[in-house]
Amino acid sequence: MNLIVCVKQVIDPEAPPASFKIDPATNKATVQGAAPVIDPYGEYAVEASLKIKEAKGGKVTAVCLGTALQREVVKKPLSMGADDLVLLEDEAYVNGDTWSTASALAAAIKKIGAYDIILTGREASDTNAGQVGPAIAEILGIPCATIVKKIEILDGKARVERMVADGYEVIEIPLPCVLTITNELGEPRYPTIKGIMMAKRKEPIVWKPADLGVDAAKLGASGSRAKMAKLFQPVKEGKCEIIGGDTPEEAAAKLAMRLREAKVL
Amino acid sequence: MADNMGVLVFCEVTNGKLAGSAAEGLGIGKQLAASLGQELNAVLIGSGVNANADMVASLGAAKVYVADDPILKDYQTDPYIQVLQKVAAEMKPAILILGQSSVGRDLAPRIAFRLGSSATLDCIELAIDPAGKKLLMTKPVYGGNARAIFTSVTMPQVVTIRTKAMTPAQPDPSKKGQVIKVDAGLTPDSVKAKLVNKVAQQAEGVRLEDAAVVVCGGRGIGGAEGFKQLDELAKLLKGATGASRPPCDNGWLPQTQQIGLTGKIVAPELYIAIALSGSSQHMSGCSGSKTIVAINKDPEANIFREARFGVVGDWKKILPAFTAKVKELLAA
Known part of the structure; x- marks a missing residue:
């Protein structure tokens, strides 16, 4: 099995909301005092690819697109057990939309050559778009299943479980295909000491647009079909009426009475 | 790009009934169509969904495109894309609205890319920019820490709307629409990713x-x-x-x-x-x-x-x- 997993370096989504700031001049978000991380859903995708490799053998190649990619961050898939890491690291790749991002990733996937399953997270924690996986499928002309929590490899196809509102669907999808992975898969493994040592020694492969043979005008902002006009933080009113009491039980009873009075109950 | 006109709402049907997102999509769709001075249409996809056409018309759709086929009984990505592609080719909408459901979040990006455009998912606000007549699409990003407003360079402008974020259209039974049958030429080979089973895990009591x-x-x-x-x-x-x-x-x-x-x-x-x-x-x-x-x-x-x-x-x-x-x- 040739497995390709797309991951992304993002600002830490678990950082306290108070540390989250937007620079209105650049429409960019930052968090103070927290290092970037591999996008959490991307880690679930790495875990899914490693599970397939364990069951069926093969090779896992992680691909990461961005700029200022911190090696200790983006090497996490390697330390978890991935075999190779390809970085698409260039100013030309960034500030794009789903389409231009997926175009670069698809070009890299074609250059890698052999692929049976391409995995991504269900959505990144920064854009919350959930579209890079489907876009790669459209570009490569292969089927796609989204929000997948379980994968079983059969002969020439995969049987996957896709989360839906009232349970899950079982889908049989021919290979090659794209799968987007959700947290219901189960917690990603921790890197082992051996994995961390291996990752330290392994140099990632870096591909520039010229290496992919892709016109830079089709990448990043210039290749985008959607433009972000504005990024802002919604204003919160924050008018909470705190109900007190001498004991927790008294406060609880007063809360019930206050809700009755306000006709909420 | 100038060819694209009107608003098309994908009306999802679950267990024979119109999903809440249908009335919500038609509600906001009506406003957007009025701002543009263009038509509001709808599309129904499924098996036996012809029965929902009158309801969709009463909610404000002038034309109701209906693809009624046993292959479409359950949502499967590939044939649904094929139908929407056919309807989009016929109507050439400027705006396509879907609900942010298990179906919409899977289908919207695929149809948008197939049509040479892009999608913005999970919108909580939609409006027409009076200057350029473009759709302003507001969605939460950074896990809700921020909101972003997007515009699309390409047509159609495809969106999904967050559940209960838009005011639903109210039915007016006197309103009749034109029902248009869609034949997308589906065959069993249209299905690539095949649904083989559905497992319900619904909790007891109130949904x-x-x-x-x-x-x-x-x-x-x-x-x-x-x-x-x-x-x-x-x-x-x-x-x-x-x-x-x-x-x-x-x-x-x-x-x-x-x-x-x-x-x-x-x-x-x-x-x-x-x-x-x-x-x-x-x-x-x-x-x-x-x-x-x-x-x-x-x-x-x-x-x-x-x-x-x-x-x-x-x-x-x-x-x-x-x-x-x-x-x-x-x-x-």
Whole structure:
């Protein structure tokens, strides 16, 4: 099995909301005092690819697109057990939309050559778009299943479980295909000491647009079909009426009475 | 690009009934079509969905495109794309609206890319820019910490709308639409990713999405046992029990009861948040609630910035006394 997993370096989504700031001049978000991380859903995708490799053998190649990619961050898939890491690291790749991002990733996937399953997270924690996986499928002309929590490899196809509102669907999808992975898969493994040592020694492969043979005008902002006009933080009113009491039980009873009075109950 | 005109709403049908997103899509679609001075149309896809066409017309669609085929009985990505592609080729809409459901979030990006355009998912606000007549698409990003407004360079402008974020259209039975049959030339080979089974994991009682009262617990509940106390209050208020992500990841409650950005979006009359911090990701799933009540031992918890009423303290002491008092008040 040739497995390709797309991951992304993002600002830490678990950082306290108070540390989250937007620079209105650049429409960019930052968090103070927290290092970037591999996008959490991307880690679930790495875990899914490693599970397939364990069951069926093969090779896992992680691909990461961005700029200022911190090696200790983006090497996490390697330390978890991935075999190779390809970085698409260039100013030309960034500030794009789903389409231009997926175009670069698809070009890299074609250059890698052999692929049976391409995995991504269900959505990144920064854009919350959930579209890079489907876009790669459209570009490569292969089927796609989204929000997948379980994968079983059969002969020439995969049987996957896709989360839906009232349970899950079982889908049989021919290979090659794209799968987007959700947290219901189960917690990603921790890197082992051996994995961390291996990752330290392994140099990632870096591909520039010229290496992919892709016109830079089709990448990043210039290749985008959607433009972000504005990024802002919604204003919160924050008018909470705190109900007190001498004991927790008294406060609880007063809360019930206050809700009755306000006709909420 | 100048060829694209009008608004097309994909009206999802579940178990023979129009999904809530259909009326909500037609509600906002009507406003956008009026701003553009263009037509509002709809598309129905499924098996036996012809029966829903009159209802869709009464909600304001001038033309109702209907693809009624046994192959379309359940949602499967590939044939649904094929049908929408056919309808889009015929109508050339400027705007295509879907709901942010299991179906819409899968289908919207695929059809958008297939048509040479892009999609913006989970929109909470849609408006026409008076200057350029472009669709301004507002969606939460960074797990709800921020919002972004997008415009599309390409046509059609494809969106999904967040559940209950838009005011639904009201039916007017005197309104009749033109029903147009769609033959997308489907064959069994149209299906690439094939649905082989559906497994329901629905909790008993009131559906979370339909409940007027939701009692929601977080990590602080500590285990499955604690949620029984939440169930008791929910039952008393004829509501449903939900959870933030940690209890579901820990298996205390099924994943189908998760409320938040990647779980269910609810907008009940009353939302009682117990022992949960109120992360942006979680609030994305419940911020449309009319009244939020918080019980949390940490006075600095974000949930108190979102709630209307709150009690600071240990839920294990507060909840039993609160439930007892509610029971007494309801009996009186």
